Amino acid sequence: DLKFIKEAAILHDIGIFLTNAPQINCYGDKPYICHGYLGRELLEKEGLPKYALVCERHVGVGITIENIKKxxxxxxxxxMTPQSIEEKIICLADxxxxxxxxxxxxxIEEIKAEAVQYGPENTQRVDGLLRALDLL
Structure with a gap:
């Protein structure tokens, strides 16, 4: 659904303004990593649940519950891992x-190098996104 992808791509970072990221002029009180779920909350309140999931699921290369706990x-x-093809496209493109x-x-090598800093499983997640999109 290209229309959805275009619209969701515009909205996916909407929660950033609620985070403390002064280097990009955001002066909220939450850590930057929270911008995905904060965006989800904002868009759910606006009656946009499908767009809301894109916000939450694009952070990093997707964040598992195990990773959150660990x-x-x-x-x-x-x-918070991307499930739909649209979520995967936006997550990877980001x-x-x-x-x-x-x-x-x-x-791709730079993306993997950044991802591995947050756990070795993240390079596998990048490869999974690439495979899902027929790019690997």
Whole structure:
């Protein structure tokens, strides 16, 4: 659903303004990692549940409940991995550009190098997204 992907891609980071990320002019009180579930809450209140899930499930390469518990992340204890093809497309596409450098596109190797910092299973998750999208 290309229309949905375009709209969801615009909305997926809506929760960022509620986080404490002054380097991108966000002065909220929550850690940056929370922007996904905060966006979900905002969009659910607006009656947009499908878009809300994209917000929650695009962070990192998806965050499992095991990862949340193991790393004591300040997130709701639920699976936050992309499930639908649209969620997977947006999650992966989001990794190619940084808010610090909006012009330079990252390589798959750079994406994996960043992902592995948060656990070795994350490189496998990147490969899973690439396979799901017939890119590997």
């Amino acid at each position: 790393n004591n992340l300040p997130l709701p204890k639920r699976d 990794k190619f550009f940084s808010k610090k450098d909006l012009i330079s596109e990252k390589t």
